[in-house]
Amino acid sequence: MPREDVKKLLRSKFMPHIWCPGCGHGIIMHAILRALADLQIPKEQICISSGIGCSSRMPGYIDACTLHTAHGRSLAFATGVKMANPELTIVNVMGDGDGTAIGGNHFIHACRRNIGITAVVMNNNIYGMTGGQASPTTPEGAFAATAPYGAIDPVFDVCKLAEGAGATFVARATVANPMQCEQILKKAIEHQKKGFAVVEIVTYCHTQFGRKNKRSRPTDNIKYLKEHTVLKAQADKMSPDELKDKIVVGEFVNIETAREYTDRYNDVIARAQGKA
Amino acid sequence: MAQNEFWQGNKAIAMGAIAAGCRFFGGYPITPSTEIMEVMSEELPKLGGKFVQMEDEIGGIASALGASIAGKKAMTASSGPGISLKQELLGYGYIAEIPLVVADVQRGGPSTGLPTKVSQADVMQARWGTHGDHATIAYAPCSIPECYTLTIEAFNMAERFRQPVLIMADEVIGHMREKITIPEPGSFKVVDRKKPTVAPDDFIPYRPDEDDVPPMPAFGDGYRWHVTGLTTNEWGFPTNDAPDIDLKANRIIRKVERFRDEIVAYREDFMEDAEIVVVSYGSVSRSSLRAIRELREEGVKVGHFRPITIWPFPDKEIAAFSKNVKHIIVPELNAGQLVHEVERAVKGNCEVHGKSLINGELYKPAEIMSFIKEVA
Numbered sequence: 205m206p207r208e209d210v211k212k213l214l215r216s217k218f219m220p221h222i223w224c225p226g227c228g229h230g231i232i233m234h235a236i237l238r239a240l241a242d243l244q245i246p247k248e249q250i251c252i253s254s255g256i257g258c259s260s261r262m263p264g265y266i267d268a269c270t271l272h273t274a275h276g277r278s279l280a281f282a283t284g285v286k287m288a289n290p291e292l293t294i295v296n297v298m299g300d301g302d303g304t305a306i307g308g309n310h311f312i313h314a315c316r317r318n319i320g321i322t323a324v325v326m327n328n329n330i331y332g333m334t335g336g337q338a339s340p341t342t343p344e345g346a347f348a349a350t351a352p353y354g355a356i357d358p359v360f361d362v363c364k365l366a367e368g369a370g371a372t373f374v375a376r377a378t379v380a381n382p383m384q385c386e387q388i389l390k391k392a393i394e395h396q397k398k399g400f401a402v403v404e405i406v407t408y409c410h411t412q413f414g415r416k417n418k419r420s421r422p423t424d425n426i427k428y429l430k431e432h433t434v435l436k437a438q439a440d441k442m443s444p445d446e447l448k449d450k451i452v453v454g455e456f457v458n459i460e461t462a463r464e465y466t467d468r469y470n471d472v473i474a475r476a477q478g479k480a
Numbered sequence: 481m482a483q484n485e486f487w488q489g490n491k492a493i494a495m496g497a498i499a500a501g502c503r504f505f506g507g508y509p510i511t512p513s514t515e516i517m518e519v520m521s522e523e524l525p526k527l528g529g530k531f532v533q534m535e536d537e538i539g540g541i542a543s544a545l546g547a548s549i550a551g552k553k554a555m556t557a558s559s560g561p562g563i564s565l566k567q568e569l570l571g572y573g574y575i576a577e578i579p580l581v582v583a584d585v586q587r588g589g590p591s592t593g594l595p596t597k598v599s600q601a602d603v604m605q606a607r608w609g610t611h612g613d614h615a616t617i618a619y620a621p622c623s624i625p626e627c628y629t630l631t632i633e634a635f636n637m638a639e640r641f642r643q644p645v646l647i648m649a650d651e652v653i654g655h656m657r658e659k660i661t662i663p664e665p666g667s668f669k670v671v672d673r674k675k676p677t678v679a680p681d682d683f684i685p686y687r688p689d690e691d692d693v694p695p696m697p698a699f700g701d702g703y704r705w706h707v708t709g710l711t712t713n714e715w716g717f718p719t720n721d722a723p724d725i726d727l728k729a730n731r732i733i734r735k736v737e738r739f740r741d742e743i744v745a746y747r748e749d750f751m752e753d754a755e756i757v758v759v760s761y762g763s764v765s766r767s768s769l770r771a772i773r774e775l776r777e778e779g780v781k782v783g784h785f786r787p788i789t790i791w792p793f794p795d796k797e798i799a800a801f802s803k804n805v806k807h808i809i810v811p812e813l814n815a816g817q818l819v820h821e822v823e824r825a826v827k828g829n830c831e832v833h834g835k836s837l838i839n840g841e842l843y844k845p846a847e848i849m850s851f852i853k854e855v856a
Contacts, residue, residue: 218717247704248680248700248701248702248703248704249700251550251699251700253546263706264706264708264717264718267704268704269699269700269703269704269705270704270705270706270707271546271549271699271706271707271708272706272707272708272709272710273542273572273709274542274568274569274572274709277538277539277542277569280506280534280535280538280539280542280543280546281542281543281545281546281549282546283506283532283534283539283542283543283546284504284506284532284542284543284544284545284546284547284548284549284550284554285546285547285549285550285699286546287504287530287532287543287546287547288503288504288530288546288547288548288549288550288551288552288554288698289550289551289698289699289700291700292550292699292700309535309536309539310535310539310542312535313534313535313539466530469525469530472525473525473528475525476522476525476526477525477526477528
């Protein structure tokens with residue numbers, strides 16, 4: 205059962221949620237809520253934005269200012285929200301398709317601007333809601349509704365993509381370690397004052413991905429994640445061969461001296477008003 | 481002291497937006513609309529407003545919708561291909577009921593078409609471009625002063641009815657320069673969206689007032705609510721129940737249709753005794769009026785009717801005069817988009833002649849004179 209202060213962040217009257225029993229998304233939502241509760245951000249000042257898909261239904265269940273947008277466009281909406289009201293704490297939740305396929309352009313440019321939004325990419329390697337089609341993070345060789353002979357497209361590494369595009373906080377965790385998710389999310393939300401934070405949380409879709417890839421039970425997936433997770437400190441000492449199929453977790457980027465976009469826009473305002 | 485300027489249409493649209501209280505612009509460069517965003521990038525920060533050049537057209541409208549949800553009057557601008565890209569999120573604005581102004585400075589198409597040439601071929605795109613049903617409000621300015629005043633009006637309607645409103649200029653209007661006397665602040669009406677009056681815990685986000693429009697708080701105002709592009713019940717939560725769907729789907733159309741008479745704007749010239757009427761809008765109306773003035777001097781009984789709102793279409797007003805005239809001529813810079821609406825309004829009361837020009841040029845007054853002479 206969630207803690208009392210976490211429960212207050214739920215819109216329980218809109219339960220039951222649409223997620224399949226055993227879905228990893230619930231673990232992520234709980235971690236986000238614990239992070240927000242611990243940081244004691246008033247819920248009127250929290251904006252949870254999302255795109256389309258299973259993961260993106262999350263805002264509906266959170267008692268805050270919530271924004272369920274169009275497929276791939278959540279970061280562009282959130283950019284407008286943040287610019288209009290920089291005081292808001294924005295957690296933008298999205299799926300792997302939302303973040304790296306249809307919304308890939310918005311993703312890299314939100315990183316580049318370094319706007320104060322915390323982007324959580326809930327990576328389950330599949331398009332779940334539409335019936336299990338391959339996504340840009342479906343592993344090569346895995347089966348999907350649109351990869352009946354096995355996927356051949358190379359995968360995106362969400363964290364490297366974010367780092368390359370200029371995000372000033374980048375980290376990864378898996379739902380097999382909810383405490384680590386919570387700790388990383390807390391840091392990522394606090395980083396919002398300094399800029400764009402990306403947290404990739406590796407999760408699973410046992411219903412769509414698992415069914416075709418011998419991981420059809422939630423427990424199969426948790427076991428898989430635990431067996432394949434490597435801490436960044438360990439990974440730094442491993443060879444590329446040893447790292448094949450491994451999920452490296454931890455903090456990859458954390459630039460403490462970064463300056464956030466709406467903060468820098470205040471310089472524009474000062475210059476336009478002749479005050480700088 | 482009234483201030484006179486010699487402005488480009490695009491500048492007048494931007495300055496009109498600012499006069500209406502617009503404090504956010506998100507957009508992407510595209511000819512022939514780009515000067516709107518250039519002016520906004522310069523003017524908004526002077527007033528503490530924000531401008532962002534987004535990574536694409538979709539980002540432009542998405543950021544503007546986001547800013548509107550967070551309480552700012554917001555705008556984006558584009559032209560043909562960019563408006564095509566924005567269509568899905570225009571639909572988002574209609575269903576989620578987000579005030580927004582979209583300036584569409586029309587160019588030739590389809591596709592990349594004629595970036596620097598004039599066209600009026602987005603008439604139907606404006607009305608039916610996004611999927612699903614909704615009510616459209618779109619203004620077609622024909623002069624630089626109108627670029628200013630109609631943009632203010634567009635913001636007022638967007639705020640009042642909580643939905644996107646379009647300014648449908650065309651390349652000629654957007655790029656030409658003309659004298660404008662800037663209206664004094666206070667000499668025109670500025671409408672702000674209705675805010676809820678109930679306590680946050682009693683707030684039901686999509687329960688409409690008597691006018692079918694629900695009050696709208698901003699994110700950060702102390703109210704918590706859910707915004708989605710899904711069809712929702714009045715709590716703002718997704719629904720699959722036919723009665724709830726029915727309520728929402730019909731209300732977002734009805735809220736505009738009920739007030740149609742207050743929204744529809746048009747201008748009539750030389751109509752008192754007209755036997756022939758030219759119906760034209762935007763840049764074409766300027767050529768038409770010149771032609772009509774000359775023919776009036778020759779004694780031809782010809783008048784001009786100019787839709788200022790092309791949506792809602794002034795069908796009742798056209799139906800009214802169509803009973804007293806012999807011919808209606810509709811010259812437009814497309815293959816015949818508005819003429820069908822005119823025919824629908826006229827219901828066979830008189831002859832309707834559509835004229836189309838799609839070579840990127842503007843009608844010369846002499847061409848319109850010859851259309852009139854053909855039927856006179």
